Amino acid sequence: MKFLIAIGGKEFSEPTLQVGLAVAKAFNATTTIAYVGSKVNAFTADSVRLAQESMERWEIEQPGVEVLEWAYNYLAGNKYIDPLSIEAGFQKNTLVETAVNRLQLFLSGTFCKNVELILRRGDIIPELRSEVEAHNYDVTIIGGSQKRRMAHDLVQYIDSSIFVVNHFDNSKKYKLLLAVDDSKGTSNAVSYGVRVAKAFKMPVDVLTVSKKEHFGKGYQDAHMHALKVFERENIQATSHLKVGDPVKTIKDSAGEDHIIVMGVSHRNPIAKFLFASKPLKVMEECKCPVLIVK
Amino acid sequence: MLNHIIYWLTQKRWLIISLLLGVILINLPTPEGLTISGYHTLIIVIIAILLIISEPIPLPATALLIIILEVVFGIASPNEAANSFMSDAVFFIMGSLMLAVAIVSQGLDTRLALGIIRLTGNRTWKIVLGFVGISALLSSFIGEHTVTAMMMPVGLTLVRYTNKDIGKIKRLTSLILFSIAYGSAIGSIGTPSGGGRNVIMLDYWRGFGIADISYLEWMKYTYPMLLVEIPLAVLILWFTFTPERKILDSAVRKLKVQVAKSGRIKGREILAILIFIAVFLGWVFLSPKIGLGIVALLGVVSYLIFGLIKWEDLNRNTNWGVIILFGAAISLGVQMTETGAAMWVAEKAISGLKFVTPNIEILRWFVAVFLTGVMTNLLSNAATVAVIGPIVLNMGGDQILLGFSTAIASAFAYLTVVASPTCMIIHSSGLITSRDYLKAGWKMFLMSAAVLFLMYQLW
Numbered sequence: 001m002k003f004l005i006a007i008g009g010k011e012f013s014e015p016t017l018q019v020g021l022a023v024a025k026a027f028n029a030t031t032t033i034a035y036v037g038s039k040v041n042a043f044t045a046d047s048v049r050l051a052q053e054s055m056e057r058w059e060i061e062q063p064g065v066e067v068l069e070w071a072y073n074y075l076a077g078n079k080y081i082d083p084l085s086i087e088a089g090f091q092k093n094t095l096v097e098t099a100v101n102r103l104q105l106f107l108s109g110t111f112c113k114n115v116e117l118i119l120r121r122g123d124i125i126p127e128l129r130s131e132v133e134a135h136n137y138d139v140t141i142i143g144g145s146q147k148r149r150m151a152h153d154l155v156q157y158i159d160s161s162i163f164v165v166n167h168f169d170n171s172k173k174y175k176l177l178l179a180v181d182d183s184k185g186t187s188n189a190v191s192y193g194v195r196v197a198k199a200f201k202m203p204v205d206v207l208t209v210s211k212k213e214h215f216g217k218g219y220q221d222a223h224m225h226a227l228k229v230f231e232r233e234n235i236q237a238t239s240h241l242k243v244g245d246p247v248k249t250i251k252d253s254a255g256e257d258h259i260i261v262m263g264v265s266h267r268n269p270i271a272k273f274l275f276a277s278k279p280l281k282v283m284e285e286c287k288c289p290v291l292i293v294k
Numbered sequence: 295m296l297n298h299i300i301y302w303l304t305q306k307r308w309l310i311i312s313l314l315l316g317v318i319l320i321n322l323p324t325p326e327g328l329t330i331s332g333y334h335t336l337i338i339v340i341i342a343i344l345l346i347i348s349e350p351i352p353l354p355a356t357a358l359l360i361i362i363l364e365v366v367f368g369i370a371s372p373n374e375a376a377n378s379f380m381s382d383a384v385f386f387i388m389g390s391l392m393l394a395v396a397i398v399s400q401g402l403d404t405r406l407a408l409g410i411i412r413l414t415g416n417r418t419w420k421i422v423l424g425f426v427g428i429s430a431l432l433s434s435f436i437g438e439h440t441v442t443a444m445m446m447p448v449g450l451t452l453v454r455y456t457n458k459d460i461g462k463i464k465r466l467t468s469l470i471l472f473s474i475a476y477g478s479a480i481g482s483i484g485t486p487s488g489g490g491r492n493v494i495m496l497d498y499w500r501g502f503g504i505a506d507i508s509y510l511e512w513m514k515y516t517y518p519m520l521l522v523e524i525p526l527a528v529l530i531l532w533f534t535f536t537p538e539r540k541i542l543d544s545a546v547r548k549l550k551v552q553v554a555k556s557g558r559i560k561g562r563e564i565l566a567i568l569i570f571i572a573v574f575l576g577w578v579f580l581s582p583k584i585g586l587g588i589v590a591l592l593g594v595v596s597y598l599i600f601g602l603i604k605w606e607d608l609n610r611n612t613n614w615g616v617i618i619l620f621g622a623a624i625s626l627g628v629q630m631t632e633t634g635a636a637m638w639v640a641e642k643a644i645s646g647l648k649f650v651t652p653n654i655e656i657l658r659w660f661v662a663v664f665l666t667g668v669m670t671n672l673l674s675n676a677a678t679v680a681v682i683g684p685i686v687l688n689m690g691g692d693q694i695l696l697g698f699s700t701a702i703a704s705a706f707a708y709l710t711v712v713a714s715p716t717c718m719i720i721h722s723s724g725l726i727t728s729r730d731y732l733k734a735g736w737k738m739f740l741m742s743a744a745v746l747f748l749m750y751q752l753w
Contacts, residue, residue, distance in 0.1 A: 038721070038722075041349065041718065042615060042616070043619075043677075043715070044712075045613060046395075046611055047442070047715035048715075048719055050394060050398050050439070050440075050611055051722065053399070054398050054443050054444060054447050055450065057403075058403070058448075058450070058451055060447055063722065063724030064724070156301075157297065157300075268296070269296040269297040269300055273300050
């Protein structure tokens with residue numbers, strides 16, 4: 001599997017990196033950490049490039065490299081990269097331009113073969129979208145502190161599962177809330193839920209919400225299937241069947257001490273764009289990390 | 295698939311809005327007093343401005359669209375559009391962008407650093423005066439982006455040697471970087487070679503049969519203003535970003551040591567300087583006969599012949615898209631005059647802003663400076679002169695003085711990151727925020743406008 005962790009700078013991205021790497025480790029996933037620097041407008045792109053070449057002669061690194069260095073130090077400090085990579089230190093001269101506007105540093109990982117650091121420049125949504133399209137990531141992990149609209153656009157337009165590390169608090173003991181319904185994305189969400197719960201040794205709440213008093217067969221089957229899977233994997237799972245508005249119920253059940261895992265909506269993209277979808281609303285309204293599985 | 299279409303539509307919304315607006319406008323009746331070609335030209339101007347500011351498509355695509363629309367709307371024949379597309383001003387912009395690459399790659403920045411330190415010593419205010427002054431004087435000859443690209447590493451090194459934790463010397467950092475950027479912007483008005491927009495104005499004066507202003511004549515008008523602005527800019531920047539350190543002795547010492555490592559000036563560096571001096575002399579003495587653009591290209595060819603720069607480096611670092619766009623903008627400017635659109639806008643602007651002052655001379659100046667000042671902070675300064683120039687030159691009054699006011703006001707790009715290459719270059723350091731531009735920019739804008747007004751009265 002391939003995971004992309006998008007960081008937004010040194011100040012706010014530690015939780016994203018911490019949770020992202022822990023989840024990536026749970027999946028033994030090849031991990032790429034990407035920082036998207038500010039866009040340079042087309043009128044001045046050549047002048048800026050000229051200035052940066054000039055700065056390189058003075059050994060002044062271009063902006064964004066220090067964020068990669070910070071991410072490298074985090075990887076080294078937590079032994080996510082092999083001892084040889086740690087010993088070599090942050091080698092900024094080995095940043096390779098692998099595509100237009102894309103600098104890459106290759107490192108050997110401990111939980112997976114490769115850990116890569118990427119520096120891109122431009123508008124964040126198009127840059128992450130093209131990164132995901134070009135390199136087929138399975139999961140994109142972003143920080144929750146970033147703009148709401150951005151998280152919304154990422155979920156809408158990026159073709160991978162999205163993990164929004166929203167209001168993550170390291171001191172809290174999290175539980176996993178798996179939201180289950182009869183949609184196509186549910187079975188994938190269950191698989192992801194199992195791996196996350198195993199990795200973090202979390203108890204699981206399996207939640208199915210129906211708008212009507214009567215739970216349809218599809219809902220009941222999906223709920224039972226999820227419970228069975230957790231039982232088979234020896235993970236403690238509690239069943240919750242609730243009636244009400246799905247978004248509000250998920251939000252209330254999750255509180256601030258759950259990591260929510262749910263499948264992506266298979267609603268018509270136009271309807272999603274105009275009226276948003278259940279996962280999008282959950283992501284916007286909940287004050288805890290949310291993994292939306294595609 | 296549908297999701298891809300929605301994504302495309304959201305990314306291209308400004309293209310769609312611009313084109314829809316164009317379609318609506320074209321179906322409205324032609325405004326009174328405007329020819330149909332003039333009206334169509336104005337529609338292209340509106341579409342182009344929206345596309346340039348919002349950038350939903352690459353700038354070269356906008357440039358090509360301008361040319362296509364000129365022909366499709368019947369404003370110009372294909373040959374007329376092609377003729378107005380290429381001019382000495384475009385040659386100059388092309389040449390100056392290449393000269394910038396050639397000069398910056400020589401590594402003359404270390405010599406500059408040494409020169410500044412020797413002149414200024416270690417007092418911060420003197421260093422700031424040195425940065426503003428030298429940036430201004432140099433950029434008046436070799437262009438603002440070239441100077442900023444060379445000066446920025448010097449400034450940043452000084453800042454880094456002052457304190458590795460730049461967060462603790464934020465005001466000093468802003469002070470030094472803005473000294474370079476605003477100093478270069480102030481200087482760019484000094485000679486025609488200070489910026490492509492100056493040459494565009496010269497081209498318009500010549501093309502519209504108004505005047506043939508020489509390199510030295512230009513300097514007579516603008517250099518006094520440049521010199522007056524240097525100390526004023528230092529004061530504004532000093533009081534906006536009063537630095538945490540008033541003396542930078544250890545940083546200056548370390549910088550001296552670093553610069554000393556580069557050794558004595560090398561032969562190729564001397565040759566690079568000599569070629570530039572020759573180019574400067576060419577601009578002064580030969581440009582009336584062969585044009586500023588051709589002289590700039592002659593300089594580029596000389597750098598290539600003497601092996602001071604490789605074509606591959608020139609090609610990689612020259613923004614061909616911008617050259618095409620300036621060509622298209624100038625072509626649009628020419629069509630604005632020829633179709634009467636410029637005259638119509640000029641009349642409307644004058645009558646619409648009559649409330650500002652009853653004095654028509656001052657009103658004309660105000661319209662020129664106000665329009666240019668606003669546009670240059672949103673668009674690019676050269677594109678602003680290309681579009682606003684013909685309007686100003688059709689307002690009546692003294693076309694030379696109004697032309698100078700327009701070209702000079704296009705350097706007042708202090709307020710936004712995207713306003714000019716100098717602003718974008720210092721922003722690319724990651725150490726300056728958009729808010730910093732507003733903090734110092736509005737004071738610089740008002741000061742520059744006031745000085746320009748005084749000069750206008752004195753000219």
